[in-house]
Amino acid sequence: MNTTEAINPVVKTISILPEFDLPPCPFCGKEASSLSYLQESFAVSCIGCGTFGPRSHGATIAINLWSHRPKATRPRDKTTTNQVVGTPWEFIDAVKAKFGNLFCDLAATAENTKCPEYFITEEQDSLVTPWPTAPDEEYNWLNPPFANIAPWVEKCATDDNNVLVLVPALVGSEWYTKFVAGVADIYFLSPRLVFEGSKDPYPKDLMLLQYRRKSAKPFYSIGNWRWKP
Numbered sequence: 001m002n003t004t005e006a007i008n009p010v011v012k013t014i015s016i017l018p019e020f021d022l023p024p025c026p027f028c029g030k031e032a033s034s035l036s037y038l039q040e041s042f043a044v045s046c047i048g049c050g051t052f053g054p055r056s057h058g059a060t061i062a063i064n065l066w067s068h069r070p071k072a073t074r075p076r077d078k079t080t081t082n083q084v085v086g087t088p089w090e091f092i093d094a095v096k097a098k099f100g101n102l103f104c105d106l107a108a109t110a111e112n113t114k115c116p117e118y119f120i121t122e123e124q125d126s127l128v129t130p131w132p133t134a135p136d137e138e139y140n141w142l143n144p145p146f147a148n149i150a151p152w153v154e155k156c157a158t159d160d161n162n163v164l165v166l167v168p169a170l171v172g173s174e175w176y177t178k179f180v181a182g183v184a185d186i187y188f189l190s191p192r193l194v195f196e197g198s199k200d201p202y203p204k205d206l207m208l209l210q211y212r213r214k215s216a217k218p219f220y221s222i223g224n225w226r227w228k229p
Contacts, residue, residue, distance in 0.1 A: 022066060035059055043133070053130055066130075086112030086196035087143045087166060094227040095141075099164060099210070103134040106142040106163070107152070112196065114141050127151055134162040139210075142166070150175035156211045157183045165209040185210035187225040 025046035036045045044053040044066035053066035092114050096102060105119035107126050113119040120126040134140045139162045144152035149167050156163045157179040169188055170176055180186065187208040192201035208225065 020063060022063070035062065085143075085198075087114060088193055088196055089114075091193055091227060092141075095164060095208070098225075098227075099139055101138045102141040102164070103138045103162075104132050104140045106131060106140050107144055114143075127155065131155070131159055131161055131163075136162075138162065139164045149173075150179070153179040153209070156209070159211075160214050161211065162213055163209075163211040165211065166206060167209065169205040169207040180209060182220055183211070185212075185220055186222045188223070190224065190226050191228055 022044065034045050036043055042057070042059045042062040044062055053062065092102070102115050103118065105113045105115040108114070108119040109121060110119075118132070120129060120131075131140060142152065142156070142163055142165045144165065144167065146168055149170075153165065153167070153175050156165055165184075171181075187210070189206045189208060192203075193206060194201050
């Protein structure tokens with residue numbers, strides 16, 4: 001069975017692409033070898049790990065998007081790459097119970113990832129690497145660097161993907177107005193989280209953002225979630 005079919009039964013693999021000189025998968029390093037049709041759009045996919053490239057309504061455009069994806073040329077610093085603190089597993093278990101399985105950790109290290117089988121490292125640079133398409137009823141997970149949240153939520157708002165994002169509840173910020181309000185479901189969290197490596201609760205209120213694919217036609221809501229009784 002093709003890897004993409006195993007991940008999502010609604011995906012239809014329509015051709016193998018040996019005639020194209022495509023760059024390898026940015027996640028597992030294997031060759032991208034099939035063109036898939038899913039949710040009324042085309043995407044190149046990796047037969048090794050099931051990653052989907054950027055989607056397009058045209059097959060040729062999808063191939064070009066995979067072939068000419070951006071390179072990680074931006075200077076790296078701790079405000080734009082992955083943070084080293086870890087989300088507590090107790091909270092992750094509550095997230096899975098409420099929202100479903102987590103597919104890929106979009107900003108992680110091998111030590112703090114919440115998706116050990118599938119995550120994007122600092123070296124892969126999540127802000128310029130195409131994010132994998134989470135299967136239906138599953139979500140990619142993102143705990144971005146709190147010092148520079150804007151580019152992360154901007155990508156969530158424009159990526160047309162299922163993503164759960166843990167960020168401070170800065171409702172007066174510019175990034176909240178542009179990329180969160182009216183774009184994602186918002187859950188204000190209680191009690192406060194104690195991050196891995198810390199003894200004390202995080203000193204600011206946090207919120208969980210739920211971005212869903214546009215095909216889901218979501219009704220955006222705001223509410224409180226007491227994740228721990």
